[in-house]
Amino acid sequence: MASSIPEQTRTVDPYASYNSNVVNQLTGIVTRGSNGLDIDNALQVIPDSTSVLDHVVVLPGIIYKDDMLIEITSQFRVDFTDPSHYVSPPANPFTSETGIYYVCLEYTYVKSRPAPQAHIKILLPSQTGTYQIGGFPSLFFLKAVEVLVIGQIANLYDYDPDETTVKREYIRNYATTEVFLPTFNVARDQSRLVYVSQEDQYYFGYSTGWGAIGAVGTGGISFSADTSSFEIGDLVYVNGSGLLSKAIGPNEISSADGVVTIVGNPGIIQTAGKIPVMKIESSVTVAVGDLLYLSNSDTGTATNVRTSQFVGRCTSIIDSTSVEALFVRGESKSSGSAVSRYGVLDGTSWVSAGLFVTQDIDVSAFGGLVIPTLWNTSSYMIQPANYEYVSSSVFRIYMPSGFSENLNYLLVGPAL
Numbered sequence: 001m002a003s004s005i006p007e008q009t010r011t012v013d014p015y016a017s018y019n020s021n022v023v024n025q026l027t028g029i030v031t032r033g034s035n036g037l038d039i040d041n042a043l044q045v046i047p048d049s050t051s052v053l054d055h056v057v058v059l060p061g062i063i064y065k066d067d068m069l070i071e072i073t074s075q076f077r078v079d080f081t082d083p084s085h086y087v088s089p090p091a092n093p094f095t096s097e098t099g100i101y102y103v104c105l106e107y108t109y110v111k112s113r114p115a116p117q118a119h120i121k122i123l124l125p126s127q128t129g130t131y132q133i134g135g136f137p138s139l140f141f142l143k144a145v146e147v148l149v150i151g152q153i154a155n156l157y158d159y160d161p162d163e164t165t166v167k168r169e170y171i172r173n174y175a176t177t178e179v180f181l182p183t184f185n186v187a188r189d190q191s192r193l194v195y196v197s198q199e200d201q202y203y204f205g206y207s208t209g210w211g212a213i214g215a216v217g218t219g220g221i222s223f224s225a226d227t228s229s230f231e232i233g234d235l236v237y238v239n240g241s242g243l244l245s246k247a248i249g250p251n252e253i254s255s256a257d258g259v260v261t262i263v264g265n266p267g268i269i270q271t272a273g274k275i276p277v278m279k280i281e282s283s284v285t286v287a288v289g290d291l292l293y294l295s296n297s298d299t300g301t302a303t304n305v306r307t308s309q310f311v312g313r314c315t316s317i318i319d320s321t322s323v324e325a326l327f328v329r330g331e332s333k334s335s336g337s338a339v340s341r342y343g344v345l346d347g348t349s350w351v352s353a354g355l356f357v358t359q360d361i362d363v364s365a366f367g368g369l370v371i372p373t374l375w376n377t378s379s380y381m382i383q384p385a386n387y388e389y390v391s392s393s394v395f396r397i398y399m400p401s402g403f404s405e406n407l408n409y410l411l412v413g414p415a416l
Contacts, residue, residue, distance in 0.1 A: 004119040006076035011069040013115030031064045036171035038062035045143035053152045054080045066109035070118050087121045098147045099125030104139040184209045199224045227260045227267030233277035234260045234300035246300035250308035256294050278325040290314045345407040356398040364393035370413035
């Protein structure tokens with residue numbers, strides 16, 4: 001059996017010196033009485049590349065446990081098939097339980113000789129509920145390991161997917177890391193800077209609550225939302241239900257509010273700045289420097305053909321379906337300045353279409369929906385049987401079959 005004790009150093013061991021209590025009180029100035037990891041990647045747990053199904057590796061780092069500063073100085077392999085690596089050693093480990101296992105650091109500050117050492121231990125899925133209600137005070141959570149098939153590690157998480165209050169905890173310095181954004185407490189969090197690892201986002205504690213600073217590494221402004229049903233690079237908008245939908249023109253209601261940069265729940269939508277991936281309308285070829293617009297035909301994408309909403313400029317080509325871009329949320333032209341056009345539908349130009357006759361009007365100068373008004377040569381208002389956009393530049397008028405009069409028309413709508 002392998003040892004569960006990683007290579008380590010500790011500030012001053014109990015009874016190695018009677019000064020240990022004093023040193024731990026100094027450590028408490030940093031910890032404020034809480035247990036926590038020093039930085040984001042301290043004692044991070046990663047897959048073991050040589051035995052990915054039943055081993056993980058704990059990386060070096062510093063942890064504060066019971067006001068003892070413990071530094072794990074070397075990588076440590078955890079064997080899920082070795083009974084010595086479990087809190088309660090089973091006879092045949094890793095052969096009977098699926099679910100969420102916990103990898104933990106075990107340490108308790110006790111006046112004893114020899115001085116206690118930190119161990120790396122595993123909790124079985126059947127034991128994690130006891131941990132959640134404080135039943136293992138000697139343990140500190142490092143990683144949740146998901147096992148879907150007996151004997152095979154499937155996924156690693158910084159938190160328990162079934163109980164997110166169980167997560168990696170960090171020392172609450174005023175610039176610190178959290179897996180999830182904590183509930184705001186003004187006495188604790190005002191002026192605190194927090195990096196939320198699950199959102200890849202910074203927050204600052206104001207007197208009234210948290211304020212998002214922006215997505216890390218993107219140089220822009222962003223907000224978090226459920227993006228799990230989208231892909232990176234999708235242009236999206238916030239719909240009437242407060243949820244996200246893929247953006248499409250020319251209607252203002254569905255104009256783009258931002259671009260998905262992180263998929264998940266929560267994920268990240270960037271609303272300004274440099275976008276690492278923006279999807280491009282199929283069959284459109286974009287060049288560096290091209291101005292980009294929201295597509296009127298392919299949801300969630302941009303085009304270099306001018307449409308109702310400007311969304312930025314291409315800065316780099318990724319492939320035929322996506323680019324790097326500067327995103328700017330231009331206002332949809334459907335709410336822009338109104339223009340009008342007067343014309344005549346020639347009575348000899350009606351085209352038969354079953355129960356109707358039709359004529360088309362060029363509306364390429366308009367940037368959105370138009371409102372038609374029609375009247376005959378006797379100046380009587382005429383209500384068409386129907387009308388529709390055939391394309392972004394063609395507006396079709398329907399009249400009953402057999403209709404053959406001249407009609408005057410007036411179109412009013414936003415300028416392109």
